[in-house]
Amino acid sequence: MRDNGFAVTAAPRDIFEETAAVLDQRRRAVRAVASSAADADDCALLLDALGLKPAEGVATVPGPRSAE
Secondary structure, eight states: OOOOSOOOOSOGGGSSOOOHHHHHHHHHHHHHHHHHOSSHHHHHHHHHHHTOOGGGGOOOOOOOOOOO
16 A cells, blocks of 8 residues: 555544533434434444444433522
């Protein structure tokens, strides 16, 4: 293989930090794929192709507010 002069500086997953914005974007992407997939197999295939996991689409529900 020829050397093109470019060096790999980071793995694709290392480019983005696990910030709240990135996690929210991944959660929304999983939900968008799930809502537009033809069936469960289609959904699994699309999520795998995008490097997403079904568990990333689960939203956490905030607890009740305190009376204070």
